[in-house]
Amino acid sequence: MTRSTTKMLASLGPANRVARNEETHPLTWRLRDDGQPVWLDEYQQKNGYAAARKALAEMAQADIVQTVKDSGLKGRGGAGFPTGVKWGLMPADEAQNIRYLLCNADEMEPNTWKDRLLMEQLPHLLVEGMLISARALKAYRGYIFLRGEYVDAAHNLNRAIEEAKAAGLLGKNILGSGFDFELFVHTGAGRYICGEETALINSLEGRRANPRAKPPFPAAVGVWGKPTCVNNVETLCNVPAIIGNGVDWYKGLARPGSEDMGSKLMGFSGKVKHPGIWELPFGISARELFEDYAGGMRDGYRLKCWQPGGAGTGFLLPEHLEAQMYAGGIAKVGTRMGTGLALAVDDTINMVSLLRNMEEFFARESCGWCTPCRDGLPWSVKILRALERVQGSRQDIDTLLQLVDFLGPGRTFCAHAPGAVEPLGSAVKYFRHEFEAGVAQEARAPTQPA
Structure with missing residues (x-):
């Protein structure tokens, strides 16, 4: 996906001729038509940091958490866990005054580039979202854990952070509120597993990116053993509009029948x-x-x-x-x-070849921590390669379906393997004949009795 196609396009078809505006497109209405980043002056001219000022000057910490909870905002990284509920898991004990807010910007899911759009073109929206969220969580320090290949995003985020510091929007006693918050960009080494929040925490600490056992959950024992909240880029970018425009407005964005808001x-x-x-x-x-x-x-x-x-x-x-x-x-x-x-x-794509390519990726990105994932995914790749070469056996398809079961939800240490085999199971379900076509000709004939 090139830079030109990651821009928000305004007139692709009849349903998309309505111009983006603040009331209907809270995430993208500030985007420039030329695809260039929106820096601090322009961002503030477009009502930027108004929600942060409101949160710091007019709202108690608990009120921010409750507003986000009432809005129905859910995580935008794929899991869909209610954001306000997650925030509410942070300990209320004021003695635990060292807390962290981590932004999961690892975005290594194949065919996904939405967070890149926001970070490259609206870096201040993420900074403002993290500032408000940190105030709600009483977090004094935040990290944006960024996919290492996102070089432009890293540059733009670092510039936005420096602009915010110079304007008194980050650092000590922000806007005279008495709240302190520092924000840093941390670029990862490029592992898919870092999208899992506890593997991300391990990597941030300089450890191998393996998922951790839960409980304890990060809200209690996170980065460097302190209470930690991990949210996705798009999730955090929703927070300013919710604080600025209110719960009823945010819920009203969704179509009738949707159980997800915004x-x-x-x-x-x-x-x-x-x-x-x-x-x-x-x-x-x-x-x-x-x-x-x-x-x-x-x-x-x-x-x-x-x-x-x-x-x-x-x-x-x-x-x-x-x-x-x-x-x-x-x-x-x-x-x-x-x-x-x-x-x-x-219709030109062979599903066996497509799945072989996908499972090679997932097998390579396994952290190797648990046996089903470490051994099961390469096994699926071996079978798919044989079927792709029309050298498979009659048992191969049943074995693939067994692997889908053995690596399914609840069978592995984290969600990596269940996500890896979900497309495999559905491909066999809908296109079994393409997998059967990969069985070697000599293996298709029934075995002759002795």
Whole structure:
């Protein structure tokens, strides 16, 4: 995905001709048409840091937490845990005055680039969101744990932090409120597993990026043994608008029928006419996203299947495009919404080859901590390679389905392996004939009796 296609596009189709504005597009209305970053002066001209000033001057810490809880904001990294509830898990004991706020900006989910858009073009939105969130959590220090390959994002975030410091929006006694908050960018070494919050904490501490056993949860024992809250980039970027505009307004952004509140960065890639990212209300139909925003498939291609939110979500068929884009709506058709960045798979793609490529990635990115993931994912790759070369055995497909079960939710130390095998299970379910075509010719004949 190039820089030009990661820009917010305003006029791709009939449904997208309404201009972005503060009332309907809280995350993206400040974006520039030329795709350049919005720096401090322009950001403040566009009402930037007004919510932070309100939170610091007019709201108690508990009021900020309650407002976010009442808004229904959920994590935007893929898990969808209620943000206010997560904040409420931080200890109330004032004696525990060393607390940390970590921003998970590791964004290594294949086919996902939404956080990159925000960090590269609206870095101050993330800084403001973290400032308000830190006030709510009584955190005196924050870290943005950033994917190492995001060089432009690192540069822009560091510049935004320096601008905020110079303006008295970070550091000691911010805006005369008596609240202190320091913010740092920490670039990782490029491991997918760092997207798991406790592996991220281990990496930040300079340790191997293995997930930790829970409990204790990070809210009690996090980075350097202190209470810690980890939130995703897009999650934190929602906070200023919620504080500035209120709970009822935020809930009103979603379409009727959606159980998730607010708006969401959604997108489509693959051989669609207009690949990109758009800020859309929860509850929009996948068909509207695919046809009105992404423009449908390019001429000469047919939609074979699609993933709703990254490589770790199951495949769906064209008839599932009627589903609403929110967690419960996608769950009704058999998978997870994940990051909301969808992939269109066209009719020229062989599913065995596609899954082999995916499982190679997931196997390589396993931390190796638990046996099912460490040994099961490479096993799936070995089988898929054989099927791709039409050298598979009659038992291979059943073995793949056994691996989907053995590596499923609750069977492994973290969610890496369950996410890795979810697309595999759905691909076999919907396209079993393509896997059966990979069985060697001599293995297809029934065994002759002696």
